[in-house]
Amino acid sequence: MSKKRVLSGMQSSGKLHLGNYLGALENWVEMQKDYDCFYFVADWHALSTNYEDTANLKENVIDIGINWLAAGLKPDTCTMFIQSLIPQHAVLHLLFSMITPIPWLERVPSYKEKMENVSSRDLHTYGFLGYPVLQAADIVLYNAHLVPVGIDQLPHLELTREIVRHFHQIYKKEVFVLPEGKLGEVKKLPGLDGRKMSKSYGNAIFLSDTPQEREHKILRQMVTDPARVRRNDPGNPDVCHVHSFHKVFSDAATCAQLDKDCRSAAIGCVDCKKILVKNLAARMAKFDAERPVWAAQPKKVMEVLHDGTAKARKVAETTLRAAEDAIGISLPDFE
Numbered sequence: 001m002s003k004k005r006v007l008s009g010m011q012s013s014g015k016l017h018l019g020n021y022l023g024a025l026e027n028w029v030e031m032q033k034d035y036d037c038f039y040f041v042a043d044w045h046a047l048s049t050n051y052e053d054t055a056n057l058k059e060n061v062i063d064i065g066i067n068w069l070a071a072g073l074k075p076d077t078c079t080m081f082i083q084s085l086i087p088q089h090a091v092l093h094l095l096f097s098m099i100t101p102i103p104w105l106e107r108v109p110s111y112k113e114k115m116e117n118v119s120s121r122d123l124h125t126y127g128f129l130g131y132p133v134l135q136a137a138d139i140v141l142y143n144a145h146l147v148p149v150g151i152d153q154l155p156h157l158e159l160t161r162e163i164v165r166h167f168h169q170i171y172k173k174e175v176f177v178l179p180e181g182k183l184g185e186v187k188k189l190p191g192l193d194g195r196k197m198s199k200s201y202g203n204a205i206f207l208s209d210t211p212q213e214r215e216h217k218i219l220r221q222m223v224t225d226p227a228r229v230r231r232n233d234p235g236n237p238d239v240c241h242v243h244s245f246h247k248v249f250s251d252a253a254t255c256a257q258l259d260k261d262c263r264s265a266a267i268g269c270v271d272c273k274k275i276l277v278k279n280l281a282a283r284m285a286k287f288d289a290e291r292p293v294w295a296a297q298p299k300k301v302m303e304v305l306h307d308g309t310a311k312a313r314k315v316a317e318t319t320l321r322a323a324e325d326a327i328g329i330s331l332p333d334f335e
């Protein structure tokens, strides 16, 4: 029996950080064993919110490729490609935009949330409103059966399914696979200051950071229990971001012991952080060994992405042709 196809992407709006590694990349590496995985660099999506800030876009694409390969994605096992090199995404996006009612887009929760909360950029653009339409095209071009999602992304996927059903209803032909969400445990890692880990907050541990840079950030910048001023003060691990990291990188017995020692002031914050540095280094050891190897060969990384793009483009071409046939706009080839 052929494997089910999975599709997922990562925006190239900034360098990847530890949160991306835990929240998605580790899971991608596992999924490639059981599914026919298509993973793409979503560089057009990066423009939907960062259309003015494009200076590092190309550099970010290569950085993503380096991190994917260092994490263990295998070019002969999964298909890695770059969205903007496959124009079929843009064409299908356009075709879908013809049939997608605007209120469907305006009611997407993340749209409303960002419009209310983001003040640093003007998001009153069609590209930002139409982002989920492009996302729908990304998914169905490859006839993906499954899309890994967190609970908060389910409305996006439901919109994709609505667009697909609407298309099939209007043009009376079942062209696309109706994708399902693959809900998994999404491990969320806060930034060094407890807010969401993000380059723009200056609180991220990047995948491109060396183990020494990572250690420096943890020892110097990671915020502990603010009420624990002196070494002898008992601390509260429930409000400490170091402890949040321990819950991800240290085993249950260590976490329980540190919880106890913190509350009784048996351990100081520097020693507690040093244990974290050690456990994080153990978890990232394979990645840390692989990353410099791939970082030294950007040409090879681009080759992998180009090969994957060529393979993905063929699938996208076939699907788009079927969609155009259903609509009735494809013209016969004239030689």
Ligand code: SF4
Binding pocket: 224, 225, 228, 235, 236, 237, 240, 241, 242, 243, 258, 262, 263, 267, 268, 269, 270, 272, 273
């Ligand atoms: S001992 Fe550890 S858990 Fe307790 S406040 Fe210090 S860093 Fe946080």
